[in-house]
Amino acid sequence: MTMMHEPALFAALDGLTEAGQLRRLSGAFARFIGSVGGNTPQLMAACALLSELEGRGHSCLLLADLAAAPATLMGWTDEQWQPMREAVGDWPARAAGWRALLAGAAQVWSVGDADAGQPLVLDGERLYLRRYWRDETQVAHAVRSRALAVRAPDVADVANVRRWLDVLFDHAPREGGADWQKIACAVALRGQLGIITGGPGTGKTYTVARLLALLFATEGQRQAGMRIAMAAPTGKAAARLKQSIDQALDVLAAKVGPALPLHELAARMGAARTLHSLLGARPDTRAFQHHAGNPLEVDVLIVDEASMIHLEMMASLLAALPPHARLILLGDKDQLASVEAGAVLGDLCHQAEAGAYDAATLAYVAAATGQELPAAYHGHGGPIAQQTVMLRQSRRFGGPIGALALAVNAGDSVKAQEVLRGTTDGTVAWIAPAQQSDVVHLALAGRAGVGGGYQGYLRMIRSGPPEGAAHDGWVVSVLKEFEAFRILCAVREGEWGVAGLNEVIEHKLEAAGLIRRRGEWYVGRPVMVTRNDYGTGVFNGDIGLTLADPARPGALRVYFLEGENIRSVLATRLRNVETAFAMTVHKSQGSEFNHTVLALPREGGGALARELVYTGITRARNYFTLVSPNPALLQEAISQRTQRASGLRGLLDN
Numbered sequence: 001m002t003m004m005h006e007p008a009l010f011a012a013l014d015g016l017t018e019a020g021q022l023r024r025l026s027g028a029f030a031r032f033i034g035s036v037g038g039n040t041p042q043l044m045a046a047c048a049l050l051s052e053l054e055g056r057g058h059s060c061l062l063l064a065d066l067a068a069a070p071a072t073l074m075g076w077t078d079e080q081w082q083p084m085r086e087a088v089g090d091w092p093a094r095a096a097g098w099r100a101l102l103a104g105a106a107q108v109w110s111v112g113d114a115d116a117g118q119p120l121v122l123d124g125e126r127l128y129l130r131r132y133w134r135d136e137t138q139v140a141h142a143v144r145s146r147a148l149a150v151r152a153p154d155v156a157d158v159a160n161v162r163r164w165l166d167v168l169f170d171h172a173p174r175e176g177g178a179d180w181q182k183i184a185c186a187v188a189l190r191g192q193l194g195i196i197t198g199g200p201g202t203g204k205t206y207t208v209a210r211l212l213a214l215l216f217a218t219e220g221q222r223q224a225g226m227r228i229a230m231a232a233p234t235g236k237a238a239a240r241l242k243q244s245i246d247q248a249l250d251v252l253a254a255k256v257g258p259a260l261p262l263h264e265l266a267a268r269m270g271a272a273r274t275l276h277s278l279l280g281a282r283p284d285t286r287a288f289q290h291h292a293g294n295p296l297e298v299d300v301l302i303v304d305e306a307s308m309i310h311l312e313m314m315a316s317l318l319a320a321l322p323p324h325a326r327l328i329l330l331g332d333k334d335q336l337a338s339v340e341a342g343a344v345l346g347d348l349c350h351q352a353e354a355g356a357y358d359a360a361t362l363a364y365v366a367a368a369t370g371q372e373l374p375a376a377y378h379g380h381g382g383p384i385a386q387q388t389v390m391l392r393q394s395r396r397f398g399g400p401i402g403a404l405a406l407a408v409n410a411g412d413s414v415k416a417q418e419v420l421r422g423t424t425d426g427t428v429a430w431i432a433p434a435q436q437s438d439v440v441h442l443a444l445a446g447r448a449g450v451g452g453g454y455q456g457y458l459r460m461i462r463s464g465p466p467e468g469a470a471h472d473g474w475v476v477s478v479l480k481e482f483e484a485f486r487i488l489c490a491v492r493e494g495e496w497g498v499a500g501l502n503e504v505i506e507h508k509l510e511a512a513g514l515i516r517r518r519g520e521w522y523v524g525r526p527v528m529v530t531r532n533d534y535g536t537g538v539f540n541g542d543i544g545l546t547l548a549d550p551a552r553p554g555a556l557r558v559y560f561l562e563g564e565n566i567r568s569v570l571a572t573r574l575r576n577v578e579t580a581f582a583m584t585v586h587k588s589q590g591s592e593f594n595h596t597v598l599a600l601p602r603e604g605g606g607a608l609a610r611e612l613v614y615t616g617i618t619r620a621r622n623y624f625t626l627v628s629p630n631p632a633l634l635q636e637a638i639s640q641r642t643q644r645a646s647g648l649r650g651l652l653d654n
């Protein structure tokens, strides 16, 4: 049956799609929902918005947002919004009005009522696609029960913990004050969940290596069979985690000597894996081999770069973890959230800055570390806050890059501009207003006095391996040289996006004689994998370099660096890849480059926010260059925060 309102509403949805403001999928979803039950224009409009928001990373639609200002929420102009507004007619101005309306729809399950498996879920003041509601509820439940499983260690145990902590952290923090690293270890030790957040170089891996040693030291007989696994969302981040932990354990082993067999611990840990591989991803299905019915065989699981984990993955991970196992999440809560829906780490850490530690935690921390936390960190933060510690002092990020990251994170664009303009030692530079040719120049030769640029690794490729050098060793050095520099884009499309910049950079490198393009594949082409491919063992986000195959004249192979090792795949076997001289900030998470260039576009279009700029800056190890055609845009980006609608915080705090 065609309803009276449908033609106008369909036209409005199509209009928004054509204007690039609505995914085709969102319009189709609204139509689908309208076709499977009684249909009102309000319900269909809400569905289109819900689906659109899901595509932008939100896990639900807040009815208050729906009632207040959908155009602002969606970033639409009044003109773009009006046709939909008119087609819908009566638009309730209060969340309660929407709630009553949606609760009456046959396609919506109101939590608490009899469940008939409807596709939409109304939970309080939030409307969900069922899958996200289920994932969110499961994550909240699993995380809470882990956090609540805090053991109250007896006095002798706490004394033992304190003794070991004093051995493992044998000097006071540099700037005085609380030793958050030590506190993080103590807190993570007492339960099945430990969340350690902090910016780059604040010692997350340093701390977790000590936590492992502490576990090893305090578990007594149980340590012998302790199964430890390490994972991260990407292969690169996993390899980095493994490398840092191994190094930290080496240093520690030398320090503690035979009192603790740390080499044995390191040997027992094995490689770090991607979450996909840990959970046993299978081609063509979202289901994993490991789940509640077939849990992972681990006692301790350390997961790095947790800000990149999306809601569905977190739900799968928690489901697959046996109840007795300890989960340690490491990550920077201020980084960009996952591309897919959810901002799980941000939600879990929403009280991390404040601490909000209750009396029991404060007493335990005092007993286990000898530290009385200042009143500013006291509170009633709920179970997750008790198991969360934020590391606040960066060891690597002093100087202008650190100051810039701090200013951006604090939303202080005046300070950020001061650092960008006032830095004279070359560590930070701002090219604005910039031309595309400025980026091209950086891509070729880097910045004067600072270096970088792609000519270094391309020259190494042209010269080939030195006499007598092993091929694999040479490939590692070429890959490392390539990894020293990267151009990051805030957006995908347009002159200042990934596609536009890759095109002009390739052109320039070819004109300079550094690459010779013969069709899609050529020697020196950096590529990024855009889809998991189980056949070849490459995963979304992996970055490789194309080189001649030493075993097959004329053939090309793509080499991927993992720690000190390489993996390679014949170029012709890789289907879902794109050129990666320039890549998005999103895809750069989990990586760091000696010199990082961040290119902002001419206009923001709602895509730019503080988290994106912060994530871009913190990818730089020693040098950072900001390139922007429109200097005013930086301020706009810094003032905007990414807010993702989710019910997770509420569920966690209840």
Ligand SMILES: Nc1ncnc2c1ncn2[C@@H]1O[C@H](COP(=O)(O)OP(=O)(O)OP(=O)(O)O)[C@@H](O)[C@H]1O
Pocket: 181, 198, 199, 200, 201, 202, 203, 204, 205, 206, 207, 244, 395, 396
């Ligand atoms: N308490 C400390 N004393 C001495 N050195 C430290 C301490 N904490 C961290 N470091 C050193 O600082 C550097 C950064 O630490 P680490 O790699 O653990 O930081 P991170 O937070 O894991 O960084 P990333 O964000 O890159 O993962 C390392 O070289 C580490 O050895």
